[in-house]
Amino acid sequence: QKEVEQNSGPLSVPEGAIASLNCTYSDRGSQSFFWYRQYSGKSPELIMSIYSNGDKEDGRFTAQLNKASQYVSLLIRDSQPSDSATYLCAGRSSASKIIFGSGTRLSIRP
Amino acid sequence: DAGITQSPRHKVTETGTPVTLRCHQTENHRYMYWYRQDPGHGLRLIHYSYGVKDTDKGEVSDGYSVSRSKTEDFLLTLESATSSQTSVYFCAISETRQGGRGYRDTQYFGPGTRLTVL
Numbered sequence: 001q002k003e004v005e006q007n008s009g010p011l012s013v014p015e016g017a018i019a020s021l022n023c024t025y026s027d028r029g030s031q032s033f034f035w036y037r038q039y040s041g042k043s044p045e046l047i048m049s050i051y052s053n054g055d056k057e058d059g060r061f062t063a064q065l066n067k068a069s070q071y072v073s074l075l076i077r078d079s080q081p082s083d084s085a086t087y088l089c090a091g092r093s094s095a096s097k098i099i100f101g102s103g104t105r106l107s108i109r110p
Numbered sequence: 111d112a113g114i115t116q117s118p119r120h121k122v123t124e125t126g127t128p129v130t131l132r133c134h135q136t137e138n139h140r141y142m143y144w145y146r147q148d149p150g151h152g153l154r155l156i157h158y159s160y161g162v163k164d165t166d167k168g169e170v171s172d173g174y175s176v177s178r179s180k181t182e183d184f185l186l187t188l189e190s191a192t193s194s195q196t197s198v199y200f201c202a203i204s205e206t207r208q209g210g211r212g213y214r215d216t217q218y219f220g221p222g223t224r225l226t227v228l
Contacts, residue, residue: 006152031215032206032215034215034217043200043219043220043221043222044153044200044219045219046216046217046218049214049215049216049217051213051215088152088153090153090217092204092215096141096158096160097143097155097158097166097168098143098155098158098202098204098217099155099168099169100145100152100153100154100155101152102150102151102152103152103153
């Protein structure tokens, strides 16, 4: 079992709708969690990081963390075609290594 | 771009030859990471460093070694390259801070190195 799991998708969402991406993790000692966006052939770009239970909002993005359920999610409101990419979830373990899930491909259809 | 460079950006080599990839940062960040990315596997951690001369293994460390003699440089070496090590290699830097604005944890990636082992 991977330490960080994501549904590989692809996830298809109509333009203007909310895209919901989910991630689970196994290391209860993990302190920080990250969401990245990666376009084909490019490096991952950090969208946001979250450390505390609850929601954290940044523009159209909201990250949610539930440590009791070992669950992290990312909501993208008002989805745009430019949001079509692979989204990567990662967690910093108690040993400070940062482990990634395999990524979810998101497609926003016009 | 968070001040991270990787060299070379592209390399083609033959099976059995040694290869060294370099990651250089200008941010003075404590943590540095090497990942490989392959279709269907996402990013997999090879090795990471939490300070000068302090390194540890990741998920897929067999066949790889690393060194960090200076804060700014983190080297990844394939002692004897194999075709299974054909991949895109990403370096990343990270820092955690506790300050007036609360706890902050970030990670940024370099541009990547595409390595082909024939």
